[in-house]
Amino acid sequence: MARLRSFQRLAAHFVDIADFLLVYIEEAHPSDGWVSSDAAYNIPKHQCLQDRLRAAQLMREGAPDCPLAVDTMDNASSAAYGAYFERLYVIQEEKVMYQGGRGPEGYKISELRSWLDQYKTRLQSPGTVVIQV
Template structure:
């Protein structure tokens, strides 16, 4: 993702699970944040993951980034 969408930071937990330990997360979730705001929040994992939904959002984002750098996607 980092290589395909420049300017879009990707944040993941370490293999030591330090974010989970620090914040007491019980369920995994997939999030997309833009300018400090959550623009996509997936369901509680692993049963609530909708990878196709996330992929669709990212595909839409990639398409709009190709058209304009000033476009904001509302989810």
């Protein structure tokens, strides 16, 4: 949940230049599977979409100002973005502009903050042309 709060602060800080979306995917540490000793919630493995929607509601409570989507039961979003089990992306005009490392080790809010700071500076600099390659 600490990472979720950090993400929420980041989203609030950059609300003027970016839209943020959380995508709830497969539970990383289900209570009936590989249990984490520091798990904040007791969430069993999702057996159906309703299970996943109920679990996602807990995330919604942790980040109420950010839109929330839920991955399909075949984990299409997770597979497409290699998000197993958490990852940060910036997507512009259907192109991946920033791809963070895989969580938990590669999930670095500070790295995304730096990217967004640089992007914001480019947007605010007069005469600067941003060319996407």
